[in-house]
Amino acid sequence: xxxxxxxxxxxxxxxxxxxxxxxxxxxxxxxxxxxxxxxxxxxxxxxxxxxxxxxxxxxxxxxxxxxxxxxxxxxxxxxxxxxxxxxxxxxxxxxxxxxxxxxxxxxxxxxxxxxxxxxxxxxxxxxxxxxxxxxxxxxxxxxxxxxxxxxxxxxxxxxxxxxxxxxxxxxxxxxxxxxxxxxxxxxxxxxxxxxxxxxxxxxxxxxxxxxxxxxxxxxxxxxxxxxxxxxxxxxxxxxxxxxxxxxxxxxxxxxxxxxxxxxxxxxxxxxxxxxxxxxxxxxxxxxxxxxxxxxxxxxxxxxxxxxxxxxxxxxxxxxxxxxxxxxxxxx
Amino acid sequence: xxxxxxxxxxxxxxxxxxxxxxxxxxxxxxxxxxxxxxxxxxxxxxxxxxxxxxxxxxxxxxxxxxxxxxxxxxxxxxxxxxxxxxxxxxxxxxxxxxxxxxxxxxxxxxxxxxxxxxxxxxxxxxxxxxxxxxxxxxxxxxxxxxxxxxxxxxxxxxxxxxxxxxxxxxxxxxxxxxxxxxxxxxxxxxxxxxxxxxxxxxxxxxxxxxxxxxxxxxxxxxxxxxxxxxxxxxxxxxxxxxxxxxxxxxxxxxxxxxxxxxxxxxxxx
Numbered sequence: 001x002x003x004x005x006x007x008x009x010x011x012x013x014x015x016x017x018x019x020x021x022x023x024x025x026x027x028x029x030x031x032x033x034x035x036x037x038x039x040x041x042x043x044x045x046x047x048x049x050x051x052x053x054x055x056x057x058x059x060x061x062x063x064x065x066x067x068x069x070x071x072x073x074x075x076x077x078x079x080x081x082x083x084x085x086x087x088x089x090x091x092x093x094x095x096x097x098x099x100x101x102x103x104x105x106x107x108x109x110x111x112x113x114x115x116x117x118x119x120x121x122x123x124x125x126x127x128x129x130x131x132x133x134x135x136x137x138x139x140x141x142x143x144x145x146x147x148x149x150x151x152x153x154x155x156x157x158x159x160x161x162x163x164x165x166x167x168x169x170x171x172x173x174x175x176x177x178x179x180x181x182x183x184x185x186x187x188x189x190x191x192x193x194x195x196x197x198x199x200x201x202x203x204x205x206x207x208x209x210x211x212x213x214x215x216x217x218x219x220x221x222x223x224x225x226x227x228x229x230x231x232x233x234x235x236x237x238x239x240x241x242x243x244x245x246x247x248x249x250x251x252x253x254x255x256x257x258x259x260x261x262x263x264x265x266x267x268x269x270x271x272x273x274x275x276x277x278x279x280x281x282x283x284x285x286x287x288x289x290x291x292x293x294x295x296x297x298x299x300x301x302x303x304x305x306x307x308x309x310x311x312x313x314x315x316x317x318x319x320x321x322x323x324x325x326x327x328x329x330x331x
Numbered sequence: 332x333x334x335x336x337x338x339x340x341x342x343x344x345x346x347x348x349x350x351x352x353x354x355x356x357x358x359x360x361x362x363x364x365x366x367x368x369x370x371x372x373x374x375x376x377x378x379x380x381x382x383x384x385x386x387x388x389x390x391x392x393x394x395x396x397x398x399x400x401x402x403x404x405x406x407x408x409x410x411x412x413x414x415x416x417x418x419x420x421x422x423x424x425x426x427x428x429x430x431x432x433x434x435x436x437x438x439x440x441x442x443x444x445x446x447x448x449x450x451x452x453x454x455x456x457x458x459x460x461x462x463x464x465x466x467x468x469x470x471x472x473x474x475x476x477x478x479x480x481x482x483x484x485x486x487x488x489x490x491x492x493x494x495x496x497x498x499x500x501x502x503x504x505x506x507x508x509x510x511x512x513x514x515x516x517x518x519x520x521x522x523x524x525x526x527x528x529x530x531x532x533x534x535x536x537x538x539x540x541x542x543x544x545x546x547x548x549x550x551x552x553x554x555x556x557x558x559x560x561x562x563x564x565x566x567x568x569x570x571x572x573x574x575x576x577x578x579x580x581x582x583x584x585x586x587x588x589x590x591x592x593x594x595x596x597x598x599x600x
Contacts, residue, residue, distance in 0.1 A: 063507060084510070086509070092504070094500065096500035102598065104599070112508050
């Protein structure tokens with residue numbers, strides 16, 4: 001149901017000495033940012049409010065015009081293109097969703113394809129496909145108006161709309177920020193699943209470090225003026241924060257967060273055979289959940305279908321740097 | 332690696348969100364119920380009562396000259412022509428001006444436009460008509476100028492407010508999707524401002540029906556002529572017929588306006 005051959009995979013984004021200086025302000029909002037976003041990766045910009053992360057993102061689809069610098073998407077110089085035409089080829093999702101209340105779900109999703117002049121049958125087929133992709137029953141949701149949807153459903157439609165014209169690049173500005181924790185968790189999980197399938201190049205802005213760890217292939221921790229404090233994989237940032245600023249962002253439980261990044265199946269089992277007498281954990285659960293289970297049962301072991309997992313294994317998983325670097329991959 | 336380890340789909344993911352999550356709130360247009368028939372029924376009753384009352388009167392020759400089918404029909408046509416022509420001009424003038432005044436980059440012009448609109452309504456219409464008579468002579472066109480000046484404000488202000496109150500997040504989403512400014516205006520802002528604009532237009536129409544009676548002063552005809560003649564010649568029935576007919580037309584047009592609002596309001600909002 002979800003496979004579609006024509007889905008375009010992501011392309012590389014390059015930012016070169018990108019600067020935005022609003023007139024009348026003493027310091028630039030975005031100061032000389034140079035960054036490479038590899039094709040098909042999800043890069044999270046994380047930083048405090050007002051650090052310029054959203055401005056940096058909005059320069060990529062030119063909702064904000066850069067003062068100076070260069071942006072290339074798939075090798076093409078973005079600043080030489082027509083901004084409206086450019087934006088039709090970049091998916092865009094925002095926290096407020098911004099579904100048009102006077103248009104049905106189908107019309108909202110089909111809007112960019114329509115702007116691009118797709119023939120009607122192709123738009124209709126694409127809308128059906130996307131509704132299925134974001135787990136909304138097409139026959140049921142097709143003709144609804146946005147106000148007949150819950151917040152989570154609206155956000156799914158928002159994501160579907162951003163994906164509509166199959167853009168290689170997507171920009172997402174705290175898309176799950178306004179939803180309740182349960183819905184957010186759910187949307188995040190689905191989004192991870194979606195991105196695994198689609199492999200778009202995505203820039204995802206958030207101020208929630210947990211979300212960044214959960215979603216990001218890489219995280220760019222930004223400080224004032226959009227200066228990059230650290231740009232690395234979540235595991236590497238948790239393991240070796242570049243400075244106190246980054247460490248402050250991670251918080252006190254960096255080790256627990258690193259455990260959360262690892263699956264039960266990622267570490268060698270102490271004994272290869274499952275032990276039915278021990279507390280049971282799912283094979284695809286995280287090590288953090290395994291630790292939680294052990295603490296709850298007062299044991300130092302638990303068992304999954306993959307074998308028995310011990311507390312010592314957990315310590316080894318986060319204590320052994322050389323192992324961690326293996327997991328983190330090359331930077 | 333992170334993308335491979337991140338999903339924690341421990342909860343059995345609901346495959347499709349059930350339809351029952353939200354009741355299908357009605358997005359239907361309000362049907363033409365009994366509530367909507369009150370106004371035309373009342374107007375019809377008033378007209379019948381008026382007709383019967385006039386029928387009981389002994390009309391003298393002066394009254395007969397005004398209160399006959401041909402004259403009343405002519406006055407009705409003149410009155411409606413004035414009203415509709417003025418409203419059409421108001422739509423052409425006030426909606427574009429309202430859009431211009433609503434744009435952020437026109438922050439300096441907006442107060443000027445609004446002041447002109449306010450002035451049009453604040454200046455006594457009869458005075459304006461007299462001034463216009465000096466410039467243009469008497470007649471239909473002179474009456475139109477006065478009426479338009481008077482009725483621009485509600486449409487202008489409602490267009491401006493209607494466009495401005497569109498959620499900025501929608502505009503940002505629209506821009507982010509690659510809609511041009513013109514497309515955003517036509518497909519988003521004006522569409523969402525339709526209820527406000529229609530409400531303004533309805534007000535303008537009702538105002539115009541009333542003020543069009545002043546057209547009689549500049550020889551533009553209409554029900555005003557009946558009212559003025561009745562007063563001048565001290566023939567109460569003539570004045571009353573003119574007044575009641577004006578009120579009936581105003582109510583009827585207001586009713587049509589309410590139907591139009593229901594019908595033209597974009598679904599979903």
